[in-house]
Amino acid sequence: MAGEHSAPLSPVTIGPVAAVGAGRMGRGIAIAFAAIGVPVTLVDAKPRAAEALDTLRTAAMAEIEADLAFLVVLGLIDRAGAEGALERIAFAGRDAAAEALSGASIVFEGVPETLEAKREGFAFICAHAAPDCIIASTTSTIDPEDLVGMVEGPGRFLNAHWLNPAYLMPLVELAPSSVTDPDVVARLKAVLSAAGKVPIVCRNAPGYIVPRIQALAMNEAARIVEEGIASAEDVDLAVRTGFGLRFAVLGLLEFIDCGGGDILFHASNYLSEKVDAQRFAAPEIVSRNMAEERRGLRDGAGFYDYAGVNAQAYRAGRLGDFAALLRLRGLVPPFVHGTLPA
The missing domain is CATH 3.40.50.720 (NAD(P)-binding Rossmann-like Domain)
Structure with missing residues (x-):
């Protein structure tokens, strides 16, 4: 891939x-x-x-x-x-x-x-x-x-x-x-x-990659607190135990492909209508991928080319990385261990 x-x-x-x-x-x-x-x-x-x-x-x-x-x-x-x-x-x-x-x-x-x-x-x-x-x-x-x-x-x-x-x-x-x-x-x-x-x-553009992404994410986190949607503590807890964990394993664009670009497309349309059209409008590349049926892993193409990729092995590898990160952070659920009945 x-x-x-x-x-x-x-x-x-x-x-x-x-x-x-x-x-x-x-x-x-x-x-x-x-x-x-x-x-x-x-x-x-x-x-x-x-x-x-x-x-x-x-x-x-x-x-x-x-x-x-x-x-x-x-x-x-x-x-x-x-x-x-x-x-x-x-x-x-x-x-x-x-x-x-x-x-x-x-x-x-x-x-x-x-x-x-x-x-x-x-x-x-x-x-x-x-x-x-x-x-x-x-x-x-x-x-x-x-x-x-x-x-x-x-x-x-x-x-x-x-x-x-x-x-x-x-x-x-x-x-x-x-x-x-x-x-x-x-x-x-x-x-x-x-x-x-x-x-x-990257091309010589203001903000590089990480500063551009983090500026948007940090401003949105601040707005969530400003609008009284959640406390600062809960916003950061959500990032540490959800947002950050997933993207540490997959990255943003691979995550879009893994879940399906159509999810982002429809979520963007909904948030644009309900919250802020300018802030949440999907970029043209997301709409174009939808029109061309390049929605990610299940279509064989999205932001990445998945031609020849074994989807089951791919998911197993990413889930293995995710599980290792959960272990490192002490966040593995308390699964019940035992022996199977005879």
Whole structure:
């Protein structure tokens, strides 16, 4: 079936990494690479007095050390691994950043989300980074087309949107600009995959994938509370024990296919009539799939192609994944166990 994971990549050598911007994202990226054996420099690009820089360095490294210690508590890394990761992370202020940037294979920019701050950050990076160094912005909001003109050698630039906490969340959304070299996209995908991440590529559109979906979902959750339909506690309980569990296994579009696109089509029409026509109108692709009888698994096609898929085996696999998630969360129903009568 389309959408399954591709074959494993060949081993990838990851050169030194620099994260410009010593906030939460930069610190998380530093852990993500250092914990798999890659040297990382966390760079503060802002001009600061020596005392202020020392304060920031102390706070950043203390938070990184605490996060690594927590990973040890969780059993995700052993103490020696955490200590090794901490040793691989260096901190550099603006005056000491040239060496780290010049030796980096990838620089992740994570300065504040304003065009002025980005312009200053990229000017600083480009003044020191090697010509073949990949430069990636971690912006969650700004179109790469609005940033690429700030970068010398624009073909090496793209957006790489990580989710917090960066050292744990697998997904990284890559958004190249119209002039990004395809080889740069392929190289960064390979590096992120080798680092245990799940990189996806989307067109340069505001909001990427996850921010667009979650903005709609979060706003609707807030409206449910605002309209007095349910309490905040019950809305979140519904998400944790229903909405979130199902989509953690299937994803949204596969879920549509599994249940049938006609269910979404008719539900959208009803909610459009009863609640809000603009908010709940089905997109054209849902109506088109209905007209073309591409309603999902039972038709052999929907958002995915199910040609040759054994529907029973497919459902068994997804239900097995779902059951494993229920066990992990302690949510398996209290089924009665016993022996069958003779």
